Each structure stands twice: as C-alpha cells, then as structure tokens.
Amino acid sequence: MSDASLPLLLMGPMVRRADINEVCIQFATSSPINCRIELAHYDTYCEHEPVRLGEQLFLHFVIIKPIGIEFPHDELISYRLFNNNKEIDLSAFCYPNKVTPEFAVPKTLNQILHGSCRNPHHPAKDSLVAANHFVQDKRSDNEIGADILLLSGDQVYADDVAGAMLIAIYRLIDLLGIYKEHPLDITLPEKLTDQLYQRHLYLPAVPWQKRNKIGVGYWLKKDVPHFSSLKADNHLVFFEEFIALYLLNFSPSVWQLIDFESIHYQASTAKCQQIFDNEKAALSVFKDGLKDAQVLFANIPSYMMFDDHDVTDDWNLTAGWEQVIYQHPVSRRIVNNGLISYWLFQGFGNDAGHKTKSLLTLFQQSFTKDKLWQFKAFDKTILEFNHWHYELNTVPKVVVLDTRTHRWRNEQNFNEPSGLLDWERLVELEGSLLTHEQVIIVSPAPVFGVKSIEAIQSLFNICGQPLLVDVENWMAHEGSAKKLLDTFRRDDTPKETLILSGDVHYSFCFSVQKRFGKHPNRIWQLTASGIKNEFPRKLINVLDKLDSILYSPKSPLNFFTKRWQMEVDKHQTKSKGQKYLVSDSAISLITLEAGNLACYQLIHGDGHITEFDLEEQ
Known part of the structure; x- marks a missing residue:
C-alpha cells in the first residue's frame, strides 16, 4: 500500500499526563508531520518528540505548555491537531454534538476509572467500550465524568497471542514497513503458518543435561523452557512484533x-x-470495539503501569528466573523488546518524558545504516532505568508502583518468590504516604489478597513450584511484607x-484496619480485573466459599497469616446472589467524596x- 493511500493518523490521539x-x-502517523496542538482559549507552545519506527510509522509525543x-x-x-x-x-474521536475532543486537567479526584488485564482474544466483552459509554453519557449532561483512567497492568499480552493476531501483526509489519531488529540467534520455521501454536517449541530452554540430578527432570531428559507462560504457543519474539x-x-x-x-489458517488438528476460529471470532468483536476505546483515550487523561504480561508471564518472579533469562542473549532480547515497547507506548506518556x-x-542511536535496530548498548541502559514509577499531584495524591523492576530478591534461595518492592523503594513509598490525609496507591498485584488463594500458592511454593501458580502476592516475601505492614x-x-490493584482476573473490595492502636487509619483494597479477561467462574465461586469458611472474621487461621495484626473485612456485592469475589469482565468506577471512598462499582463489558x-x- 502506498504512502498516499494510508490514513495519516494510525493511532490516537491519546491524552496522557x-x-x-x-x-x-501521543499519536502515530503514517508519514512525518510538522505538528502542533492548540487548546481552545489558551496561548500555548508545543514541544514535539517524533520517533520513527518504520518506513510509514511515526510515533509522536506533543507536550503542550x-x-x-x-x-x-x-x-x-x-x-x-x-x-x-x-x-x-x-x-x-469526539463525543456526540462535539466538534473537537475534550479533556480536563485533574486536581480534585471525584471519579476514577481503573482496570487491568485486557486480552483481545478472550471471549469476554471489552469493558473499555462500556467505560466510554459511561463517560459519553456524563459529557452529554455537561459533566466531566471520570477524572482519570488508570490501567494497572497487562494492557497487552505479549506471551498470550492469538493465532489470527500473529498473522495480523505480520501483515501490519509489512504494510507499514516497521523496522526490524538485527537477526537473533533463534530458528523459527520460515513460514508464519508453520509457527502458529508452535513457537514455544523454539524458545530458549535449559538443556536437561544442565539440570540438577536430584530432580526427576534430569532423569526424564526433559528440557526446561526459559519462559514459564502456559500460553506461549505464539509468544512474541522480535521488536517489530511488539510494535x-x-x-x-x-x-x-x-x-x-x-x-x-x-x-485464514488450516490447522493440522x-x-x-x-482454537484459531474461536480466537478469531473474539478478535473480530474486539476490533469493532476499538472505535469506542479510541474515543475514551482521546477525551480523558490515561495513566498506565506494566505487569508481567506486558513483557512475559512471571516476569522477574524469582531471582532464579532472572538469572536464566538475563544470561541468555535471545531470552534477554525478548524481555527487553517488551520493555522497550512499553516505554514507547505506555511509559513515556506517564511522566510526559520528564x-x-x-x-x-x-x-x-540504536538504528543502524542498514535500517535495523541493534540494541546491544541500549539493552543495558533500559534494564538499569529505574524510574518507571510515578506520582500524580492530585487530591488525593496518586502513587503508582513499579512492582516488576524493583524486586527484593531472596538471596538464600533463588527459586523463592522475590518481594514485589525492595527495601529502598519501600522506604520511598513510606515517605510518599506521610503528611497526607488520603492517598491512592496503584499496585498491580493486590496488597491484601484472598487468603485461601494465597494459602494454595504457598503450598505450591513449598513444593518448589512458585512459577506454576504465579506466587506474586505481597505476603510471599517475608522482608517486603513486614516492611509494608x-x-x-x-x-x-x-x-x-x-x-x-488488578492482575488476578476477578474483582473484590476489602477494608483493612490495624487491630491495635488509636490511629483511625482505614485501607481499602479495591481490585478490578480484568477489563477483558475472567477467572473460571465455577472455580472462583468455590474459592469464594472456601475463603469465607476458613478465614471468617473470627477464624483462628487469621492469626497464622503475616497480616494477623491487620483486621481485614470483606465486602459483598449489593446485587442478587451476593458475592465477595466477582469474575465478570469489568472496569471499576471509584467515587470519592472529600477524598474518601463513597462508592465502588464495576462497569461490566455488557x-x-x-x-x-x-x-x-
């Protein structure tokens, strides 16, 4: 397709910080432009940062002051524009009866849209569509609606990719001439259709000969994949795929x-x-809903933070995982491709490039004369970058945590889960909380999770299988849990x-207070997951009942948990068939009055x- 036949705007505009x-x-175009953005009734000047990513792909950040x-x-x-x-x-990108997109600079937060886990090929409906309808209704009544949109992880799934999506990715790479990276030392089948649902077989692995002879894996001559995702059949590998x-x-x-x-795809079984047909059907619905999603992004400031699937499942979960991945050139490149693409499409806008x-x-400078990316030098720089976390100077103040690259590693046992934050970052978090009447913390994983599920995760961890059930709760690491509490x-x-919080693919509302002391501090754990993802409903209902039995308010088992000095109350839904845990795709709507929680709702995909x-x- 020629440059003239491509639309100028390929993505956005998206209002970020x-x-x-x-x-x-931020937005993307098919050709270079000399752009500016004007705000009605205000004298401004613009700082423009263009980033060329392909022959016909230009990513733009415009800072209006x-x-x-x-x-x-x-x-x-x-x-x-x-x-x-x-x-x-x-x-x-406009709401009905509007001639331009509009946004509001947030200061006093009255309503917040928050969610996580948006998997395009999951059969659940995309809750961003419903969120846009909510804001549209508010704007039609001359109200702002939600002040900000917070997305707390898994905005994309780099490890869990539909077959039809992978084909679409390569069509788009060819169409836009997205620049490729220097060839990696990995051998994939030449035809893309031969790679579908087979890529996990070609990803790096630890040979069985290097495994510990104490384990059965050595004697069964079974290699250990570097990437622990159970859905890595179409795992992204190359930088251009992530873009x-x-x-x-x-x-x-x-x-x-x-x-x-x-x-189309003709499978062998x-x-x-x-699987391919079901995924394609779900993607068809997803792409139709993107018209609503793009309007939402164009009319409300959006802030994002990565979780594991933005890069790969179980990213930095244990020190052992890190050791295996970062010592292998191909595995390290795959992870860094996820991190670089996050920076370009999510991270830069969070702090407006500060x-x-x-x-x-x-x-x-990593772009070579032969029009290939060579990231050898840049890989070290982006891995050492430690400013993914950020804050919003709103009322209440918002503190967004990076729980992936500041891990508190277990130095005694590299296979034990790492703490979600190290000591230095926990001390910094402590300083952020002081002298404020109210604070909002965005933590991709819940701080106060479901105790019965965490107990099951602990059992798997004791058996030496933390990667099997994603043991990524705050209480899994003694040091970080104690410091945070x-x-x-x-x-x-x-x-x-x-x-x-998000991450877990179900939603809940817990309130927490310390058992001893006179300071009347209340903590609300508000978990919303996923925007387009769900936990198996029958299983979550069983776990809901199990948790209510084993960890009722007066249960002695509460005193065997790390947070025994904190009293955790679970809050039910008001709807018929009251539940504590809700597995139904949704984005949350948080309503505040004078900075305090007044209402917590889930806006479901339907x-x-x-x-x-x-x-x-």
Whole structure:
C-alpha cells in the first residue's frame, strides 16, 4: 500500500499526563508531520518528540505548555491537531454534538476509572467500550465524568497471542514497513503458518543435561523452557512484533488496513482449528470495539503501569528466573523488546518524558545504516532505568508502583518468590504516604489478597513450584511484607488509603484496619480485573466459599497469616446472589467524596453495573 493511500493518523490521539503546567498527547502517523496542538482559549507552545519506527510509522509525543498562566483544573478543554497549518480531522474521536475532543486537567479526584488485564482474544466483552459509554453519557449532561483512567497492568499480552493476531501483526509489519531488529540467534520455521501454536517449541530452554540430578527432570531428559507462560504457543519474539501488537491493541484504523476477514489458517488438528476460529471470532468483536476505546483515550487523561504480561508471564518472579533469562542473549532480547515497547507506548506518556525522555537519544542511536535496530548498548541502559514509577499531584495524591523492576530478591534461595518492592523503594513509598490525609496507591498485584488463594500458592511454593501458580502476592516475601505492614501500622500514615490493584482476573473490595492502636487509619483494597479477561467462574465461586469458611472474621487461621495484626473485612456485592469475589469482565468506577471512598462499582463489558456494599460487615 502506498504512502498516499494510508490514513495519516494510525493511532490516537491519546491524552496522557495532564497537569496545570503541561499536557502530553501521543499519536502515530503514517508519514512525518510538522505538528502542533492548540487548546481552545489558551496561548500555548508545543514541544514535539517524533520517533520513527518504520518506513510509514511515526510515533509522536506533543507536550503542550501554557504561556504566562497555568491550565485550569477540573474543567473541560478542547483541542485541535494541526500538520503545518492544516487541521487534521479528529471528528472520529469526539463525543456526540462535539466538534473537537475534550479533556480536563485533574486536581480534585471525584471519579476514577481503573482496570487491568485486557486480552483481545478472550471471549469476554471489552469493558473499555462500556467505560466510554459511561463517560459519553456524563459529557452529554455537561459533566466531566471520570477524572482519570488508570490501567494497572497487562494492557497487552505479549506471551498470550492469538493465532489470527500473529498473522495480523505480520501483515501490519509489512504494510507499514516497521523496522526490524538485527537477526537473533533463534530458528523459527520460515513460514508464519508453520509457527502458529508452535513457537514455544523454539524458545530458549535449559538443556536437561544442565539440570540438577536430584530432580526427576534430569532423569526424564526433559528440557526446561526459559519462559514459564502456559500460553506461549505464539509468544512474541522480535521488536517489530511488539510494535505492531500495540497498534492493534489501541487503534481501529490499522485493523481496516489488513483485511482481517481474509485471515485464514488450516490447522493440522481439529482442536487447534477450533482454537484459531474461536480466537478469531473474539478478535473480530474486539476490533469493532476499538472505535469506542479510541474515543475514551482521546477525551480523558490515561495513566498506565506494566505487569508481567506486558513483557512475559512471571516476569522477574524469582531471582532464579532472572538469572536464566538475563544470561541468555535471545531470552534477554525478548524481555527487553517488551520493555522497550512499553516505554514507547505506555511509559513515556506517564511522566510526559520528564525522566523517560532520557532514553530517547540512545534508542535512536540504536538504528543502524542498514535500517535495523541493534540494541546491544541500549539493552543495558533500559534494564538499569529505574524510574518507571510515578506520582500524580492530585487530591488525593496518586502513587503508582513499579512492582516488576524493583524486586527484593531472596538471596538464600533463588527459586523463592522475590518481594514485589525492595527495601529502598519501600522506604520511598513510606515517605510518599506521610503528611497526607488520603492517598491512592496503584499496585498491580493486590496488597491484601484472598487468603485461601494465597494459602494454595504457598503450598505450591513449598513444593518448589512458585512459577506454576504465579506466587506474586505481597505476603510471599517475608522482608517486603513486614516492611509494608509496618508502614501501614504507623500512626502518621493517611487516615484513608485506597489501594487499586488488578492482575488476578476477578474483582473484590476489602477494608483493612490495624487491630491495635488509636490511629483511625482505614485501607481499602479495591481490585478490578480484568477489563477483558475472567477467572473460571465455577472455580472462583468455590474459592469464594472456601475463603469465607476458613478465614471468617473470627477464624483462628487469621492469626497464622503475616497480616494477623491487620483486621481485614470483606465486602459483598449489593446485587442478587451476593458475592465477595466477582469474575465478570469489568472496569471499576471509584467515587470519592472529600477524598474518601463513597462508592465502588464495576462497569461490566455488557454495560450492567455491580456495586459493593461499603458498610461494616
């Protein structure tokens, strides 16, 4: 397809960080542009950071700053995008009866949309569509609606990729001429169709000869895959694949270019064929919903944080996992490809480039004269980068945690789960909480999870299989658990702390208070997962009942957990058939009054709403 036949806008605009001093908007185009963004009624100037990723793919970050004043907060501001002096049509990104997209700079948070885990080929409906309908209804009533959109992990699934998605990825790579990386030392079948559902067989593995002779794996002559994902059949490998995946996750425009309906695959087995057909059907619904998702991103500031699937399942779960992955050149490259693409499409916008922009020069220097990426030098830089976490100067203050690259490793046993934060970052978190009446913490994994499920995870960990059940809860590491709980028990911590989490593919609402002491601090654990993913419903109902029996408020088993000094109350849904745990794709809506939690609801993919009862149980 020629440059002239491609649409100019390939992705976005997406409103990212927005405060009184600057607003960051990101988008992608098919050709280089000399752009500026104008905000209605305000004199501004723009800083433009273009990043070329292909012959016909340019990623743009535009930082808009006010001249002489500050941007107002908590009121809608419309914007227009120009290439030279020609306005680019943004009508597809507007709400009904609006001629331009609009956003508000958040200061006092009244409503927050929060969610995680958006798997395009999961059969559940995309809750971002329902979230957009909610904001659209509010805007039609001349209200802002949600102040911000927080996405706390697994915005993309790099390890769990549908067969039809992998074909779409390669069509888009060819169409846009997305630049490829220097060839890796990995041998995949030449034909893409021969790779489908077979890639896990070609990923790096530890040969059985190097395994410990004490284990049965050595005697069974069984290699150990480096990547522990149980759904790695179509795991992404190359940098260009990650870039295309992001475009296909965020933009409906690129789907219109690849003729999705013509994607076919003749599997060797009926089972594999059924999987492909089911995934393609789910993707067809997903791509149709992207029109709503792009409107939402264009009209509300969005903030993101990675979890494991943005890179690969179980990313940095144990020190042993890290040792195996980072000492192998191909495995290290795969992980770094996920991290680099996260930086480009998610991380840069979180801080408007204040710290993340420091990576840009070396990244661009990694592009060689033969138009290939050579990341040998850049890999070291991005692995050492330690500013993925960030804060929002809102009321309440928002503290977003990076629980993947600041791990507290178990130095005695490399196969034990690492703590989600190391000592230095926990001390920094402690400082962020002090002197505030209310604080919102975004932690991809719940701090206060379901005790029965954590007990099951502990059993697997004792058996030496932490990777099998993703033992990634805060209580799995003695040091990080103790330091975090000690922080929450301090008398000078906020009177109300909201912890927003995802990861687990079910949603719940717990309230927590320390058992001893006079400081009236309350912690709300609000977990919303997933936006387009679900835990098996029959199993979650069993675990819900099991947890209610084993860990009821008066159960003595509570005193055998690491958080025995904290009293955890579970809150049921108000709907018929009350539940503590909800497995039904949803994004959460958090309503605050004077900084305190007033209402916690789930907006489900089909539009219906579940509300949790916040009264004392």
